Amino acid sequence: MDGFRGPGASRDPGLERTGVALDEYADPPMMVPEVDAVTGAVARLVGVEGDDVREAGAYTVLQGLLDGTPAAVAVMSPSLRYLYVNPALARMNGVSAEEHLGRSIGEVLPEVDAKDDILRAVLSDGVAREATSTGITHAGPPGRRWWHGAYHRLEHEGVVVGLAGVILEVSESRRTQMELDAARRRLAFLDAAATRVGTTLDLVETCEELAELFVAELGDVAAVDVFAVEGANGTPHAPEDMVRMWRAALSHRPGMAEQAAILRRPGENVDYQQGSMVPRALSERSPVVVNRASDEELAREVSSPDRLAVFRSVGLHSVVALPLVARGSAIGMVTLARHGAVPAFSTEDVVLARDLARRGAISVDNARRYAHEHDIALALQHALLAAPDAPHPDIELASRYRPAGSSVEVGGDWYDAVALSGGRTLLAVGDVMGHGVQAAVEMSQFRALLRVQARSDLEPHEILAAVDRTSTKAGIERVASCLLVLVDPDAGTVTFASAGHLPPLLVGPGDAAELVDVPVGPPLGTGFGGYTSVRRRSQPERVLVMYTDGLVERRGEDIGESLQRLTHVGLNAETPLVRLVDTLIARMITDKPEDDIAVLAARQHPPGEAAGPVAGR
Known part of the structure; x- marks a missing residue:
């Protein structure tokens, strides 16, 4: 068997092929009787008992079983160094069997969470355990993978001689479960939006409800802007190279009042420079994401370059601009930001935010339309x-x-x-x-x-x-x-x-x-x-x-x-x-x-x- 040795190197075909002596990798170095103990323990796991293990036929059966199974199998020493890996595990890890021997999991696969604490617990008390680990190996496909393993302590005549593990990759089922969990979360989130946003037909209240929901689920600071009516009520016209919007709502997480206070307040007009993320999101009708941007990049994306210092002073590092589009028209914008040690926006975050923006846009548009009609009707009644x-x-x-x-x-x-x-x-x-x-x-x-x-x-x-x-x-x-x-x-x-x-x-x-x-x-x-x-x-x-x-x-x-x-x-x-x-x-x-x-x-x-x-x- 590749990487596995019986009592004497000359009798192990696998070690003859690899040129690796098992006792070279034991920690401390294992003597032949100890190697026999591991061999016997593994043999008993597959139903081969006593002296039969030394018969050539038994070795052939054992080797055929371990080499042929699609399950990844490993035998490790008490110090958790590889003594044997079968071909399935070598393929799974993208590392040859010979390169495993004598090395720890972390040395072979530094980007894998191997659950060493669980393996040591099995060695300590002899209770078999299962564990799910995750990480990145040297084999394809690229990206994070997941494995589920069952671990059993190996003993010989009362002496702990190692640990055996049988491992199956569960990446597909885990991704499916994650997708289902994300779908449930998205549905629950959108259901909350249906009940928490648009409870009245007041435009400001509706925008406040939308901003608060964004902060509760997805960000640290959220602003909702709607298009300003230029020239109305003395509102000056925006410069030609700017897009003017009216800030209807601003929400933030508890403890961030001081940081949020230096941003544009509700009731103020906000001018966005052409080419920045908000005008692009409005033009493309699609979210624009800026994650962990450099100062130079962020200066191009915020409302105006002079606002860069404001963003940095409160620790904002990642921003998503989400257009509010209803009935075919862009009516406003949600700007969502994260700060400090909070991670940047993931793809799942952006998809969820986009769905909420779509749902919220209908409520905001209903409130805008109502406000317009209400003002007309009220003016008419007042006149009459x-x-x-x-x-x-x-x-x-x-x-x-x-x-x-x-x-x-x-x-x-x-x-x-x-x-x-x-x-x-x-x-x-x-x-x-x-x-x-x-x-x-x-x-x-x-x-x-x-x-x-x-x-x-x-x-x-x-x-x-x-x-x-x-x-x-x-x-x-x-x-x-x-x-x-x-x-x-x-x-x-x-x-x-x-x-x-x-x-x-x-x-x-x-x-x-x-x-x-x-x-x-x-x-x-x-x-x-x-x-x-x-x-x-x-x-x-x-x-x-x-x-x-x-x-x-x-x-x-x-x-x-x-x-x-x-x-x-x-x-x-x-x-x-x-x-x-x-x-x-x-x-x-x-x-x-x-x-x-x-x-x-x-x-x-x-x-x-x-x-x-x-x-x-």
């Missing part, structure tokens, strides 16, 4: 609701409009007041179904139709019927609820009509308050008609409050209970009207409103007593 038209002098008004907040789009709530002939004033509050720019646009259409019909000297229910018919013919797609109140000081009456709207509130002196029972017809835009007016005597000592459903409706609460809460808010009709409206909203809304809120309050003054000015939003 700056103040209702001036009523007659004997009517005092106060109004408030409050959007639901960043997580809900602007809706179609509105209020209005129209001065009519004969000293009458028509008050209106309405709510178009849905949210967004289209709802705001159709709200303006309903409001315009009401104004036109109001000047026809119709009763409130007739106005609603006319608007319902006209809106249906005009093709307005959404329906709207609406409450009309016609105040006629000369007649001393107040007339109510409702198209699917909540009842108004009458606030009296002290803390008395009641809901007005108004017959409810179908919403406007359905084409059903069927509206009814109800007339009551006017009560100048009371305040009339009209509102949209955002003031009272709560998820999980019956609308009847919500309306009862409204009657117990504790308002006083003698309170200044603006303060009364603010108090009402503050007491009814204790958290972010779930829907837009529009409130219109009116107080009638006795004849000859001038009303105060109209109080707008």
